[in-house]
Amino acid sequence: MSPRTSDQWNRIREEKKGIILETALALFARRGFYNTPISLIAREAGISKGLIYNYFDSKESLLYEIISSGMNDLVSDLKYEEGRGVTRDELIRYVEVSFTKIKENSRFYRLFFSLILQPEVFSIFQDKFLDQILPWFTLLERYYSEKGEKFPQAKARFFGAALDGIGLNYIAEPDHFPLEEIKTLFLEMFI
Amino acid sequence: MSPRTSDQWNRIREEKKGIILETALALFARRGFYNTPISLIAREAGISKGLIYNYFDSKESLLYEIISSGMNDLVSDLKYEEGRGVTRDELIRYVEVSFTKIKENSRFYRLFFSLILQPEVFSIFQDKFLDQILPWFTLLERYYSEKGEKFPQAKARFFGAALDGIGLNYIAEPDHFPLEEIKTLFLEMFI
Amino acid sequence: MSPRTSDQWNRIREEKKGIILETALALFARRGFYNTPISLIAREAGISKGLIYNYFDSKESLLYEIISSGMNDLVSDLKYEEGRGVTRDELIRYVEVSFTKIKENSRFYRLFFSLILQPEVFSIFQDKFLDQILPWFTLLERYYSEKGEKFPQAKARFFGAALDGIGLNYIAEPDHFPLEEIKTLFLEMFI
Amino acid sequence: MSPRTSDQWNRIREEKKGIILETALALFARRGFYNTPISLIAREAGISKGLIYNYFDSKESLLYEIISSGMNDLVSDLKYEEGRGVTRDELIRYVEVSFTKIKENSRFYRLFFSLILQPEVFSIFQDKFLDQILPWFTLLERYYSEKGEKFPQAKARFFGAALDGIGLNYIAEPDHFPLEEIKTLFLEMFI
DNA sequence: TATGAATGAGTCTTCATTCAT
DNA sequence: AATGAATGAAGACTCATTCAT
Structure with missing residues (x-):
């Protein structure tokens, strides 16, 4: 696999971030912030819990x-x-x-x-x-x-x-x- | 035979229940239901956690x-x-x-x-x-x-x-x- | 009501104690000791929780x-x-x-x-x-x-x-x- | 992309699960189910309470x-x-x-x-x-x-x-x- | 970048026991 | 003798966050 350019990496980052934000908004809106575990956001977004902390410092x-x-x-x-x-x-x-x-x-x-x-x-x-x-x-x-x-x-x-x-x-x-x-x-x- | 009449017990119950409801409303309103622990309600109401479950089945x-x-x-x-x-x-x-x-x-x-x-x-x-x-x-x-x-x-x-x-x-x-x-x-x- | 003789009191005591023992045995046997709350024994025996401690020191x-x-x-x-x-x-x-x-x-x-x-x-x-x-x-x-x-x-x-x-x-x-x-x-x- | 293969994760899971089952059996047998807290199983197994719930839904x-x-x-x-x-x-x-x-x-x-x-x-x-x-x-x-x-x-x-x-x-x-x-x-x- | 095992603090809930009446 | 409100310690379970890989 050819190494990705910095731009490609950035695009991937932004896309993933967007998916997380989108999923979290949907869940926070429906269930409320305190009633929405990070694990649920991860599951719905199809990623691991840990990855969310790669993009955001905290809930x-x-x-x-x-x-x-x-x-x-x-x-x-x-x-x-x-x-x-x-x-x-x-x-x-x-x-x-x-x-x-x-x-x-x-x-x-x-x-x-x-x-x-x-x-x-x-x-x-x-x-x-x-x-x-x-x-x-x-x-x-x-x-x-x-x-x-x-x-x-x-x-x-x-x-x-x-x-x-x-x-x-x-x-x-x-x-x-x-x-x-x-x-x-x-x-x-x-x- | 009982040293407190049934009416006395009822009055005590109703008063305490009222205090709990009042305190819980204030806290749920300000902080939200899921962000309000029972322990906080108890503390604000000046009673023990356990007592709340004497009056209500659950949060x-x-x-x-x-x-x-x-x-x-x-x-x-x-x-x-x-x-x-x-x-x-x-x-x-x-x-x-x-x-x-x-x-x-x-x-x-x-x-x-x-x-x-x-x-x-x-x-x-x-x-x-x-x-x-x-x-x-x-x-x-x-x-x-x-x-x-x-x-x-x-x-x-x-x-x-x-x-x-x-x-x-x-x-x-x-x-x-x-x-x-x-x-x-x-x-x-x-x- | 005429005062009860010491014997009458004793009989009452023994009867109540018997009811408690009987009820507790039935519940302990069916549900196990650790899975049987005192409150349940009291309810089944038709008495108050406190009374059990009048007859027995502890569970x-x-x-x-x-x-x-x-x-x-x-x-x-x-x-x-x-x-x-x-x-x-x-x-x-x-x-x-x-x-x-x-x-x-x-x-x-x-x-x-x-x-x-x-x-x-x-x-x-x-x-x-x-x-x-x-x-x-x-x-x-x-x-x-x-x-x-x-x-x-x-x-x-x-x-x-x-x-x-x-x-x-x-x-x-x-x-x-x-x-x-x-x-x-x-x-x-x-x- | 993942640094541990799926097989590796599975092996880790199975081993840990086995340890928990083994420890819990020993304790349940000796002390009874209701007299054995999850915290004790965790302590004896050398892990945290929370981890047990990673492997089992409930006690x-x-x-x-x-x-x-x-x-x-x-x-x-x-x-x-x-x-x-x-x-x-x-x-x-x-x-x-x-x-x-x-x-x-x-x-x-x-x-x-x-x-x-x-x-x-x-x-x-x-x-x-x-x-x-x-x-x-x-x-x-x-x-x-x-x-x-x-x-x-x-x-x-x-x-x-x-x-x-x-x-x-x-x-x-x-x-x-x-x-x-x-x-x-x-x-x-x-x- | 990505995973998920692992932690520990904190949550809801239960219950033996005490005590004022 | 009898009641049941009250307590507090402890139990089951959850979850944000960390970390080795």
Whole structure:
């Protein structure tokens, strides 16, 4: 067998790492972090327990990477220009994207909500999370303010809470929850 | 012949059981079920590990009693007459009560949401939960239907989801979340 | 209620003690000593756990009393005169009595055999047991010796072993083991 | 890719498993199943508690493997041809083998008798045991029947019971029990 | 890189025993 | 004499992590 180039090795590493992250996310979401043994992740991923420690320092750091990369993904499509307000059309697109993400990343949302509910675990991510989310609330608040809303800040928080609730209900009952119709209602009521 | 009457024993039992349930709810809510050892519950409750098993068959049955009694409590104020629709005023009162409960039972909500997110645990409660909650969705759907809403079923689910989301956000940040103002907005937008 | 006389109290004590001993024997025999909790004995006897400690110092001393009184009972019908040999008729009667005891005290035999098999437990009773049983082997040996047997000592031990084996098999399968016919064979072959 | 071949891993596993089984048999026999903690087996075997669970699902399944393999071993030398009777010489050899096994496998017999005496434990093995032992009783019964015995079935059961009793007594007192002489007597009296 | 045997701390649970009443 | 709540030590079992190969 010819020796592999450094690039090939890197590709293998990244692929394996991806498989582990993917498997762990699926299991953490379904069973919870503390109820998911490393041995189960290894078995489901078709590798040995030991190998996981080749890629991650600990079970906790595996969780950390899952959450970090998931949070980056969440905001990746939601870029905005510093200092400028958000337009109605941009907001509509934001809602559309959010509903799509709920559907496509439901496993991540499930895990993420679980963690938010456990303050002693979530505190690790709190700062990173707030950094990413606060600017959006500010934008939204300004939008409602300009529209002449009575409680622009409350409305912005309500906007976020309603999206969270929709995500939660979709996760709990993906087959019966009328996501599309609710999207229509959401756009009418919040924009 | 016995130096303590049966009633005295019962009172002692009920008091101690209450303390254990209360302590366990607080810990399960904050740390999660699987991340809360029985030994910690015992320590916080100021009793020995063994005593918990005098009152509950297992850690799971302790959880079960917490959830059961919490669910009963949730619907206790929300009685309605079979076969009759719900009026606008009743709905307003329902929302008021719900917001109060969010504030007062936030620990229970925290635990409850956590469990909903873990299907393999929640399946134990699923049936009981659906029995208690489905009639309300039916009532709500009928209310929106009579009001001439476009998607009455979706709106009813949206109503529930929004309340859930509000609860979730209040739990995550009870000190900064503008619950009162959001209640005003909620009533305007959903009733 | 008139005060009870000392004798009445004693009778009550003895009755309760008897019930406990009886219940414990039944459970120890069926489930084994280490697999039988005191709480189960109390429940089956219809009394409280604490009361057992009113009559017995510990679980072990309860066992000790069961075995002691059982062993006394075993040899009670088998008295013999010191210094005189045993006659053929006496031996026949001894076998008859033994077969009867196997049937009537099968629970005690079950427990007793169990203990013999666990040297670390049985050592407590070993001395008492040997004191009671050795004289019989001596008698039996003399009997076979006088009959001109080749190996009188071995035959005496064989006699005892065969009785034990019959007891063991009867215990294991009381409904199908042909005790009566085997008694006939035993008398033919060993006397 | 793996630095140990599958065969190497298997050899390691089998060796370690054998050590655990051997140690557990010795302890279960001497102290009884319920009076032998896993921690003691681990200590005696020179390994950690946890490792035992790498090889056996539970304490019960460890017992099960001991009994299964012991029972297989017991009958391994006692093969017979289906449909044909047993000859006098074969029976003599059977007795010789049995006496040898009593001496060599006394630990297993000790454990096995203990279990027979506890119906709630033994029921697990009952079926397997009867499957292996019943054919032999049938053979023996036929042998005695052809010899013109009065109670061939009872005599066959007596044969088995006597062997059991001999085993029991040898176990209880291996140093003083005259096994060889009793074998001579057994052959004279039962064949 | 990859394996899985091995460890040991920690988890749930049981149970003999004590004690206030 | 009698109860059963309470304790604490110990038992079965799990699992994150290490390490020799």
